[in-house]
Amino acid sequence: MNGPGIAWYLALAAFLFATGMLGVLLRRSPLIVLLSLELMLNGANLALIAFARQAGNLDGQIFALAVMAVAAAEVVVGLGLIVAMARKKLTLDVDKLSFLRG
Amino acid sequence: MTLSGWITLFAPLVGAVLITLGGSRIGRRTAGYIATASTMIAFVAAVVAFVIALGKSPDSRSQLSTAYTWIQAGSYQSGFSILIDQLSLLMMLIVTGVGSLIIAYSLGYMEGEDEERRYFAYMALFVFSMLLLVEGGNLILLLAGWGMVGLSSYLLIGFYHRRASAVAAAKKAFVMNAVGDATMAIAFFLLIKYTGSLSFSVLGQPAGNHWVLNVVALGLLGGAVAKSAQLPLQTWLPDAMEGPTPVSALIHAATMVTAGVYLIVRCNAAFEAAPHVQNLAAVLGALTLLMAGLIALVQVDIKRVIAYSTMSQIGYMFLGAGIGAYADAIFHLMMHAFFKATLFLAAGILIHALSGEQDIRKMGGLRKLMPFTFLAFLAGGLALAGIPPFSGFFSKDPIIASALARGGWFGDMLWVAGLAGALLTGIYTFRLIFRVFLGEPSAFVREHLHTEHGEGPISMRWTVAVLAVLATVAGFIQFPPFWEPVSNWLEPVAPPLVTPTNAQEIGTLLIGVTLGALGILIAWLIYGSHRFKAPKPSEILEEKFFFDELYDAAFYRPAVWLAKTLRRGFEEPVIDGSIAEVVVGTRDAARWTARLQTGLLRTYVFAIAASLAVLLVVFVAVR
Amino acid sequence: MGNFIVWVVWVVAAFSCLGSGIAVVSFSNPFYSALALIGNLASLAVLYLLLSAEFVAAAQVLVYAGAVMVMFLFVIAYLGGRADAPWASGPSLQSVAAVGAAAALLVEVIVVIGLAASGSLGDAAQVPDSFGSPAEIGEAFLTDHLLAFEITSVVLLVAAVGGVILGHHARAGESWGSESR
Numbered sequence: 001m002n003g004p005g006i007a008w009y010l011a012l013a014a015f016l017f018a019t020g021m022l023g024v025l026l027r028r029s030p031l032i033v034l035l036s037l038e039l040m041l042n043g044a045n046l047a048l049i050a051f052a053r054q055a056g057n058l059d060g061q062i063f064a065l066a067v068m069a070v071a072a073a074e075v076v077v078g079l080g081l082i083v084a085m086a087r088k089k090l091t092l093d094v095d096k097l098s099f100l101r102g
Numbered sequence: 103m104t105l106s107g108w109i110t111l112f113a114p115l116v117g118a119v120l121i122t123l124g125g126s127r128i129g130r131r132t133a134g135y136i137a138t139a140s141t142m143i144a145f146v147a148a149v150v151a152f153v154i155a156l157g158k159s160p161d162s163r164s165q166l167s168t169a170y171t172w173i174q175a176g177s178y179q180s181g182f183s184i185l186i187d188q189l190s191l192l193m194m195l196i197v198t199g200v201g202s203l204i205i206a207y208s209l210g211y212m213e214g215e216d217e218e219r220r221y222f223a224y225m226a227l228f229v230f231s232m233l234l235l236v237e238g239g240n241l242i243l244l245l246a247g248w249g250m251v252g253l254s255s256y257l258l259i260g261f262y263h264r265r266a267s268a269v270a271a272a273k274k275a276f277v278m279n280a281v282g283d284a285t286m287a288i289a290f291f292l293l294i295k296y297t298g299s300l301s302f303s304v305l306g307q308p309a310g311n312h313w314v315l316n317v318v319a320l321g322l323l324g325g326a327v328a329k330s331a332q333l334p335l336q337t338w339l340p341d342a343m344e345g346p347t348p349v350s351a352l353i354h355a356a357t358m359v360t361a362g363v364y365l366i367v368r369c370n371a372a373f374e375a376a377p378h379v380q381n382l383a384a385v386l387g388a389l390t391l392l393m394a395g396l397i398a399l400v401q402v403d404i405k406r407v408i409a410y411s412t413m414s415q416i417g418y419m420f421l422g423a424g425i426g427a428y429a430d431a432i433f434h435l436m437m438h439a440f441f442k443a444t445l446f447l448a449a450g451i452l453i454h455a456l457s458g459e460q461d462i463r464k465m466g467g468l469r470k471l472m473p474f475t476f477l478a479f480l481a482g483g484l485a486l487a488g489i490p491p492f493s494g495f496f497s498k499d500p501i502i503a504s505a506l507a508r509g510g511w512f513g514d515m516l517w518v519a520g521l522a523g524a525l526l527t528g529i530y531t532f533r534l535i536f537r538v539f540l541g542e543p544s545a546f547v548r549e550h551l552h553t554e555h556g557e558g559p560i561s562m563r564w565t566v567a568v569l570a571v572l573a574t575v576a577g578f579i580q581f582p583p584f585w586e587p588v589s590n591w592l593e594p595v596a597p598p599l600v601t602p603t604n605a606q607e608i609g610t611l612l613i614g615v616t617l618g619a620l621g622i623l624i625a626w627l628i629y630g631s632h633r634f635k636a637p638k639p640s641e642i643l644e645e646k647f648f649f650d651e652l653y654d655a656a657f658y659r660p661a662v663w664l665a666k667t668l669r670r671g672f673e674e675p676v677i678d679g680s681i682a683e684v685v686v687g688t689r690d691a692a693r694w695t696a697r698l699q700t701g702l703l704r705t706y707v708f709a710i711a712a713s714l715a716v717l718l719v720v721f722v723a724v725r
Numbered sequence: 726m727g728n729f730i731v732w733v734v735w736v737v738a739a740f741s742c743l744g745s746g747i748a749v750v751s752f753s754n755p756f757y758s759a760l761a762l763i764g765n766l767a768s769l770a771v772l773y774l775l776l777s778a779e780f781v782a783a784a785q786v787l788v789y790a791g792a793v794m795v796m797f798l799f800v801i802a803y804l805g806g807r808a809d810a811p812w813a814s815g816p817s818l819q820s821v822a823a824v825g826a827a828a829a830l831l832v833e834v835i836v837v838i839g840l841a842a843s844g845s846l847g848d849a850a851q852v853p854d855s856f857g858s859p860a861e862i863g864e865a866f867l868t869d870h871l872l873a874f875e876i877t878s879v880v881l882l883v884a885a886v887g888g889v890i891l892g893h894h895a896r897a898g899e900s901w902g903s904e905s906r
Contacts, residue, residue, distance in 0.1 A: 001849040003731030003775060007842040012739050012772075014834040016746050016765075018827045023750035024707050025823035031755040031801060033703070035762050038793075039746055042769055045781075052857075053776040056850030058865045061778050061857060062873065065866075068784060069877045072793050073884030079800045080891030086804050094703040101701030704819065711826040718833045 001053070009050035016043030028093050030085075034078045041071045103158075104167035106151035107186040110194055111233045113144040118226035121219055130218040134209040137222035141205050141229050145198035152191050160594050163188055166239050173242065178294060183239030185302070189595045192432060192588075193236035193364055200356045200439050201229045203565045207447050208348040210559030211454060221261060221346070228254035232357050236364060241290060241300040244365070248286070248325065251358050252279040258353060259345040271341035278338045282328020289321025306371035319376035322369055323383055330362030330416045332390045337649050339413055343405040347450035350405060355412045355446055356439035363416065363435055366423040367596050374426070374599070381512065384424025384505075388519040391417030395526030397646050399533065400639035403460050404449050407534050411486060412442055414523060418501050421516060426599020427504035429589035433580055434497035436588075441485035441494060441573035447566045448478040451558040452538070456550050462534065467543035472557045474567075476539050481570040483535050485577075487528040487618040493577030495615065498524070500582045500602070503610035507602035517610070524614045528621020536629040583607045735775060742768040759797050766790040778857040 016039060023036025045064045052060025085092060117140025121133045128136070155163045164187035172182040184190075205225050212218050231254050235247030252275075260272030290300060296314050297304040308314060326332075331339035331354075342354050353359070366373060366383060373380040391414045398410035415438050422431030452468070452475055453460055469476045485492035488499060502520035505513050543551075557563065580588040583604045602610075627633045642648065700706075741764065748761035766789050773782035855861055866874045 002728045003735050005842070006849060007838050008735070008739075009772070009776065010838050011835060012742065014831055014838070015743060017834075018831040019743075019746040019750055021711055021830065022823060022827045025704060025711060025827070026820055027750065029755060031797075031804070032750075032758055035749050035755070035758050035797070038762060039749055039765065042765065042789075045785075046769060046772060049773055049776050049778045049781060052778065053852070054849050056852045056856070058856070058861055059870075061781050061862060062865050062870050064778075064781055065784060065862070066873055066877050068781075068789055070880060072788065073880050075793050075796065076884045076888040077891065079796065080888045083800060083803070084891050092804070097703070098701030101699060704823075708819070708823055708826065711823070711830065715826050715829040715833065718830065718837075722833065722837055 006050050006054045010047055013043045013047040013050065016040070016046065019043075028095055030078075030082050030092050030094055030097075033094065034075065034082070037078075038071060038075070041067060103151050103154040104165050104184065104186050106147040106154070107165075107167065107184050107190075107194075107237060108169075109147040110144045110151065110198060111184060111230070111237050113140045113147065114226045114229040114233065116140060118223050118230060121223040121226065124219075126219070128219070130213075131209070133219035133222040134205070134212070137226045138202060138206045138209065140226055141198055141202035144229065144233065145195070145202050148191070148194040148198050151186060152195060155186070155188070155191055164595065168239065177298060178300075180240055180242045180300060182243065184237040184243075185239040186237065187595055188591050189364075189368060189432070190236050192436065192592070194233060196436050196439050197229065197232045197236065197357050200443050200569070201225075201232075201352055203568055204348050204352045204356070204443060204447065205229075207351075207450070207562050207565040208346075210561035211348055211450055212346060213559065215346075217261075221258075224254055224257045224261070225349075225352070228258065228353060228358075232361070235361055240302065241293070244368075245283075245286060245290065248329070248361065249283060251353075251361060252276060252283070252329070255279070255342070255353050255358055258349040259342045261345055261349065265344065267341075268344040271338070271344040275338040275342050278335050279328050281335060282325040285321040285324025285328075287321075289318040289325075292318050292321070302368070302371075305369050306375040309375070312376075315372070316376045316379055319372050319379035320382075322365060322372060323379055323386075326362030326365045326383070326420075327386060328362075329365075330359045330420065331413050332362070332417060332420055333386050333393065334649075336390060336394070336413055337646070337653060340406050340409050340646070343403070343409050347405065347446060347453060350409070351443045351446035351450070354409065355442040359412060359416055360419065360435045360439070363419040363423055363431055366420070367428045367432060370423075370426075370428060370596050373423075380424055380426070382424070384421050384516060387417040387420025387422075387424055388516050389417070390414065391421065391523040392519055392526070393647060395523050395530060396643055398530040399526070400643045402463050404452065404462050404465075404534065404538065405446070405460055407462075407530060408442070408445050408449060411445075411527065411530065412438075414527065415442070415486070415498075418498060418520065418523065421520060422501035422504060425504055425508045425513070425516065427501055428596035428598055429586075429592040430497070430500045430504055430582070430598075432592060432596075433588045434501060437485070437493040437497040437573075437577055440569055440576055441482045441492070444478055444482035444566060444569040444573045445486065447562070447569060448475050448482065451475045451478075451562055451566065454558055454562070455552060456547070457552070459546065459550065462537050464544060464546040465538045466541045466547060467539070468547060468551075469539040471543060471547070471551060474557050474563060478566050478570040479535055479539065481573050483531045485573045486531050487622060488524055488614055489618055489622075490615065491574070491577065493573050493575070495611075496577035496579075496581050499611045499614040500607065502614060503582075503602040503607045504598075504600050506606045506610060507600045521610075521613055521617055525617040525621045528618040529625050532622045532625035533629050536625055540630055731775060734771065738768045738771040738775070741765075742772065755801050756798070759794060759801055762797075763790050763794050766794065776857075777852060780857060780859045780862045 020036045020039030020041075020043060023039065024033050027033055027036065045067055048060040048064045048067070050060075052058060052064075082092065085097070090097065114137075117136050120136050120140075121128070124133070124136075164185070166183055166185050168181035168183035170182055171179060173180040205222070208221065208225065212221055215221065228251065231247050231250035233247070235244055235251055238244040238247055256272045256276040259275055260269050262268045292314055293300055293304055296308045296311065305318075306315070328335040339354060339359070343350055345353075373383070394410045394414035394417060398407050398414065401407045401410060415434070419431045419434055419438075422428070422434065452465075452472065455472065455475075456465070459465070481492065485494040488494045490496075502517055502524070505516035505520055507513065508516070580586050582589070583602070589598070628636050645651070745761045745765035745768065749758045749765065752758045752761065766785060770782040770785045770790075773779075773785060
């Protein structure tokens with residue numbers, strides 16, 4: 001393979017994942033949280049594709065496509081929730097949305 | 103013959119079940135008729151069995167019939183079997199004969215009572231239980247009948263369950279019987295351990311092992327003493343008069359309390375192998391007959407007088423069985439059933455006519471107002487006092503004569519006790535009769551007696567008449583030493599240990615009759631013609647020798663104290679406390695854990711991230 | 726020469742990936758965050774191409790960047806993009822702990838990669854030119870991974886139904902569950 005070895009791609013994927021995790025943990029707007037979640041998923045996807053190339057096996061790419069579909073589904077539901085929340089005039093702040101407090 | 107035995111056994115049970123299943127769908131009288139019919143069917147079957155047995159030779163009169171194997175545990179096995187032999191036939195006749203008469207009497211006595219059907223169901227159940235007891239082919243079935251008889255007694259004594267005194271009396275009877283049951287159980291355990299079986303043939307084994315033989319006999323004696331209300335377990339019988347009068351007649355005069363005597367005669371092999379215990383039985387019988395006779399002198403409740411007289415007469419039977427005069431004891435059991443039932447049922451007619459009054463101090467002069475009852479009472483009373491030609495004469499004195507025949511200072515002492523008892527019997531019996539029937543009608547009687555429809559319902563009168571006739575003439579069956587069919591009949595099953603000479607018999611007869619007549623004379627002088635004033639009763643007699651107080655202090659109070667202490671000291675802090683601790687602890691743990699549920703998204707995600715980091719390290723390290 | 730070009734492309738794509746990733750997390754305006762994510766997705770597509778995953782790259786651009794992100798932008802536009810200043814309040818225990826956890830995770834993964842780089846991660850396999858082509862992907866989906874294919878479609882169906890339900894406008898005066906009148 002030309003270019004950098006697999007290790008470089010994997011490191012990049014780890015960075016993306018960690019960045020996304022930071023976003024999920026630190027941001028208060030649910031929209032940004034969802035976007036960071038997408039970032040994490042993409043990091044995982046990159047790792048999958050890299051491993052597929054490394055092993056010469058297409059299964060990783062198949063998996064990545066499935067992940068993409070599931071991510072789309074998840075975004076649909078998440079955005080639906082956010083729109084419902086907005087319609088109910090709730091503040092879009094995850095710290096304030098603690099109705100499930102036990 | 104055994105088929106008749108099975109029919110006898112199960113007919114009353116069928117009656118009881120029918121009444122129970124019928125519930126309120128059947129009429130009250132119908133319940134009574136079912137009970138009466140089922141016991142009469144049992145009586146007919148018993149008579150059939152008896153007649154068949156008469157036709158057989160003496161060796162083949164004992165038959166054991168097993169229905170199926172009932173209990174099997176390891177090497178021990180018991181069948182559900184009945185033993186029809188000379189002894190059980192006599193008992194069956196008495197139980198079903200007198201039983202059916204008393205249940206027929208109840209048709210009139212219990213009419214209009216609340217829960218009449220329950221009464222008849224219980225009575226039929228009792229007859230079944232008593233039959234199981236006397237027909238049982240092994241000791242286990244005897245014990246089953248024994249326990250069920252105790253249960254029926256409890257149910258019937260406490261029949262008027264809204265009366266606190268009746269409930270208390272029922273409990274007292276049951277608990278004291280339970281003491282006897284416990285001693286019998288110990289005896290049975292020993293028998294199983296040392297002989298491996300509970301059939302009647304193992305009684306008297308293991309030969310030579312005196313310790314076991316004595317304990318077994320003692321256990322059996324304990325049960326007999328409890329069931330027959332002898333010293334020291336006698337205090338329940340007077341209280342048992344709380345039950346309806348027919349119950350007192352059937353259970354506490356004619357049948358259940360005589361079960362102890364039956365037990366000793368049936369298990370005579372066990373007692374003969376432990377002679378000291380058998381002597382103890384005789385001693386207890388003698389003491390009881392004297393003590394009960396003395397107490398009866400001062401009782402003012404008509405039923406209690408008759409109850410103490412029962413206790414006294416059973417003392418005679420224990421005395422007889424204790425010295426080995428088994429046939430005499432059983433014969434007295436039979437005669438006693440007749441005349442005691444007569445007395446109780448006649449008393450029932452009285453009580454019924456006086457709307458439930460039982461205090462003899464309020465009664466008087468009933469001779470002219472209730473002549474039929476007076477005659478019945480007289481028949482029963484003369485039989486009880488042992489005056490010929492009434493039945494008691496033929497049955498009581500032979501026992502006393504056997505004591506003389508036993509010889510030694512022991513026999514002589516028993517002889518004197520028996521004769522003294524005869525004197526007492528005469529006095530207390532006729533004290534009762536004279537106070538109730540002689541003289542002028544008391545104010546109470548004039549107000550409360552209602553005999554508009556004759557002295558009582560017809561069902562009460564004909565049954566009492568039958569029993570009174572039996573009390574009068576039945577004695578002629580056996581007249582030792584002249585003709586003794588009953589003794590000969592019973593000889594293969596329970597051979598007597600002593601045989602009095604003719605001189606001893608006739609001598610005792612004469613002395614006994616004289617003493618009885620003397621007692622009647624004394625009663626006449628004090629209560630009849632009022633020539634002498636009655637002496638003031640001593641407190642010991644009034645308080646029944648303080649037995650109730652003794653048992654209260656020795657057993658009841660410590661038990662209650664122990665229960666209260668355990669409750670305060672152990673149950674509340676330890677058991678309740680630990681349960682409460684569990685509850686409180688769980689709730690606190692839950693509350694503490696619930697703090698993790700913050701409801702904040704970020705906390706949850708952080709938790710996931712942190713655990714992911716940790717797990718990663720673990721996986722890498724562990725590989 | 727070819728190798729050199731690949732390296733250059735890789736560096737550019739990698740840095741834009743990282744930069745846009747950090748931008749997603751840092752902007753206070755969600756609109757800008759979404760745009761940054763689109764950039765991220767595009768860079769990733771380039772990287773996929775470098776890894777012989779042509780079909781996945783195309784799907785990434787068309788589906789992810791094209792459909793999903795556009796949906797995101799629609800919602801952000803609808804909601805008016807309320808902003809929140811992420812780093813306004815100073816570092817709280819929460820944020821420190823979060824940074825710590827993320828950093829720990831990153832370090833661990835790098836360490837693992839480093840450890841495995843010489844060993845099991847050795848040389849990449851030789852793959853034919855058709856590796857990652859639509860034909861190959863299609864064949865894999867419809868033979869070896871048919872179940873995953875079908876189930877993914879079910880998931881998408883469920884999500885669509887969920888989206889409709891979540892977006893359902895309640896009529897005035899009517900609450901959920903009392904449809905019948």
